[in-house]
Amino acid sequence: MRKSALATAVLFGTSLAWLPAALAQTPGLEVPLSLPGPGWKTCPRCENQAHIADDRKKANVDTRQFDAHDISGVWGDNGIRLNLDTLPPFTPYGKKLFDATKSTVRGINSKDPINICDPLGYPRLFTYNYGIEFIQLPGRTLEFFEYGHTWRTIWTDGRKLPADPPVARYLGYAVGKWDGDTFIIESTGFDERPWLADGVGVTYYSHKGEYEDNHGFPHSADMKVVESYKRLNYGKLQSTLTIDDPKVYTKPWVTMDVATLRPNAELSEYFCVPSEQIAFNSKAIIPTTGAPKGTTLGH
Amino acid sequence: MLRRILKTAVAGAMVLFAALSPAVLAHHSNANYDAKVDKPLKGTVVDYDWGNPHVLIVWDVTDPSGKVVRWTGDLASVESEQADGLNKHSLKPGDEVIISVHPAKDGSPYGNIVQIRRGDGTMMLAERSQGPKPTKQ
Numbered sequence: 466m467r468k469s470a471l472a473t474a475v476l477f478g479t480s481l482a483w484l485p486a487a488l489a490q491t492p493g494l495e496v497p498l499s500l501p502g503p504g505w506k507t508c509p510r511c512e513n514q515a516h517i518a519d520d521r522k523k524a525n526v527d528t529r530q531f532d533a534h535d536i537s538g539v540w541g542d543n544g545i546r547l548n549l550d551t552l553p554p555f556t557p558y559g560k561k562l563f564d565a566t567k568s569t570v571r572g573i574n575s576k577d578p579i580n581i582c583d584p585l586g587y588p589r590l591f592t593y594n595y596g597i598e599f600i601q602l603p604g605r606t607l608e609f610f611e612y613g614h615t616w617r618t619i620w621t622d623g624r625k626l627p628a629d630p631p632v633a634r635y636l637g638y639a640v641g642k643w644d645g646d647t648f649i650i651e652s653t654g655f656d657e658r659p660w661l662a663d664g665v666g667v668t669y670y671s672h673k674g675e676y677e678d679n680h681g682f683p684h685s686a687d688m689k690v691v692e693s694y695k696r697l698n699y700g701k702l703q704s705t706l707t708i709d710d711p712k713v714y715t716k717p718w719v720t721m722d723v724a725t726l727r728p729n730a731e732l733s734e735y736f737c738v739p740s741e742q743i744a745f746n747s748k749a750i751i752p753t754t755g756a757p758k759g760t761t762l763g764h
Numbered sequence: 765m766l767r768r769i770l771k772t773a774v775a776g777a778m779v780l781f782a783a784l785s786p787a788v789l790a791h792h793s794n795a796n797y798d799a800k801v802d803k804p805l806k807g808t809v810v811d812y813d814w815g816n817p818h819v820l821i822v823w824d825v826t827d828p829s830g831k832v833v834r835w836t837g838d839l840a841s842v843e844s845e846q847a848d849g850l851n852k853h854s855l856k857p858g859d860e861v862i863i864s865v866h867p868a869k870d871g872s873p874y875g876n877i878v879q880i881r882r883g884d885g886t887m888m889l890a891e892r893s894q895g896p897k898p899t900k901q
Binding site: 514745 | 794795796815816820836841843844846847848849851868872874
């Protein structure tokens with residue numbers, strides 16, 4: 466018994482001595498952070514997972530005091546991704562739109578608007594992002610996006626959504642309000658050209674386990690989007706995205722997930738530059754698709 | 765008793781490392797590349813295109829018959845590649861490299877880069893933090 470206790474004590478002591486060394490060798494922390502200079506922070510995607518975990522630990526994100534009505538800050542890239550398990554059945558019209566998005570080449574969706582840097586629109590700017598930042602001001606909350614280096618205004622001054630918007634917008638018209646500790650955003654008036662998607666093409670694992678990228682998810686100009694954000698703690702933002710488009714989907718499409726705060730990151734700029742993208746398509750994408758020479762993407 | 769303690773310690777260490785290992789995020793399809801194959805290709809850098817949407821490396825590889833084949837390798841955005849430890853100075857034309865790729869399924873000289881070593885074997889990029897492996901939803 467005494468021997469066992471001694472062995473336990475020795476092993477415990479040894480493991481304590483070993484732990485800091487093991488943490489120091491956490492894979493990824495040996496990569497130097499990419500910083501423009503003293504006082505600057507890294508961009509959300511410029512950190513690997515080990516850096517992110519380290520930053521969050523140093524900032525005590527799980528135990529730090531927070532104001533439930535303050536959602537400001539930089540939240541992680543790919544905030545939430547569309548939940549394909551909750552994808553509702555299409556209406557006949559929706560199925561027709563979905564079928565029309567089918568790719569003409571293999572391995573990438575030739576018709577994805579992102580291939581030629583057309584605006585991602587909302588909510589794709591959220592479900593595929595390089596980091597976002599909420600900034601709360603009197604009468605409005607601004608949602609900045611690193612991808613496209615653009616922003617969305619969520620009006621909180623009490624105005625109502627337009628019943629018949631004069632112009633369809635890529636990011637729609639958005640109003641917000643607090644319901645208890647949850648910030649609710651309602652938006653409408655969307656341009657119907659953007660897709661509902663994550664990255665390039667709608668790349669995902671289907672239920673069959675296959676990697677699918679042949680189609681994009683459409684929406685109509687009548688789409689309504691409701692978002693809710695609730696700060697679970699200083700570092701976690703419960704996010705719910707409800708896409709309600711009865712013309713295309715037979716019931717609302719709900720995605721829920723948690724976005725994480727990135728305490729040591731600040732937004733950089735990611736512009737999708739058409740000339741660069743088209744050159745990249747011809748140099749590195751089209752040659753791998755088996756498509757004839759001269760094939761273009763994005764249509 | 766000692767064996768049980770050791771087992772617990774090993775299991776604990778495994779859990780710790782699993783929790784700390786970098787997650788992999790994909791943001792585009794790699795369906796045209798064969799993810800089951802890691803093909804090391806020793807050659808000379810022709811072009812290092814440090815730009816978006818993705819960083820590209822072009823390098824010449826001499827095949828066993830003596831023929832020079834020009835390969836094009838795809839990485840991720842400059843943002844993601846900074847997370848992997850690359851920067852605008854990492855490579856230049858003329859550098860000797862050994863680049864491992866998931867090669868194009870159709871046999872064409874294109875690949876999704878998974879690892880980069882310098883010609884002397886020094887590791888430059890051991891593992892991508894974002895891609896090329898997709899994440900299951």
